[in-house]
Amino acid sequence: MILTIDENSEDLRLDSYLSELYEGISRSKIQTAIKKGKVLVNGTEKKPSYTLKDGDKIEFEDLVEESILKVEPENIPLEVIWEDENMAVINKPSGMLSHPTFIETSGTLVNALLYKYGQNLSDINGEFRRGIVHRLDRNTSGLLMIAKNNKTHEYLANIIKEHTLTKKYHAILVGNYPRDNDVITDPIGRNNLNPKKMAVRPDGRPSVTKLKVIERFGNDATYVELTLVTGRTHQIRVHTSNKRHPVYNDTLYGAGQGKVKTQEQVLQSFYLKFAKPFSAQIIELELKPDEKLEKVLNYFRNRRV
Structure with missing residues (x-):
């Protein structure tokens, strides 16, 4: 299996990256595999502590049974917003994983894409991420670009990297955000205590989010539009949480469950x-x-009447 590292996995240790990929397999087993030379980075052996860089190619022998690795097509309804012969844009629902993991191999967007498009999907990032150029968190809904071939995958990855793609989100934030317009520039890196989370840290990567208030609900909540200038993992969730106005119901980043119950963060790539x-x-x-x-909007608007 060969995987290409993108900016979302950059700065992770090699063993941490594989531990996330092979969730459920012990870190010690993964470290042993690396030390035995079963994992190569750009064609050479590395230590488990090697820090991954954008563009690194990871080649490794499968660490679990082949039968577990197979991703099956599944007849899951897809809302295709736009497509041509090279790509598609899908409206991913909240609750759906963008791609399988070694724990969850069904019910994901990739399973649905394989059913609809068969092998007409890019494979640059391996079988588990067929067609996937960028990701949305499981509980974030909205527009997601899909590449139908490798040439298009490279094109789309490049416009993301060069910031010539415009991506905007809608979110409801906890509390009354203090400014009508804001540019948040806090650098983002891995959370030292939890590698599955990100955090604002001085040595993090440059990260820029533009924020515009759409509607205020007193001190309870603020409806906002957010434009991503950069695209770090969990960027909006980390930036707003660090400002002490986390995304509504985002329990991972400190919001807690609000009075209106939803499936985690109220965040949409619109x-x-x-x-x-x-x-x-x-x-x-x-x-x-x-x-x-x-x-959530109806709840707060009705309270105001």
């Missing part, structure tokens, strides 16, 4: 603007607020 692959045509896509957003 807008994409990009140049169509290998064309000068500009594609602009926008979604209406999803079920979670509508539920």
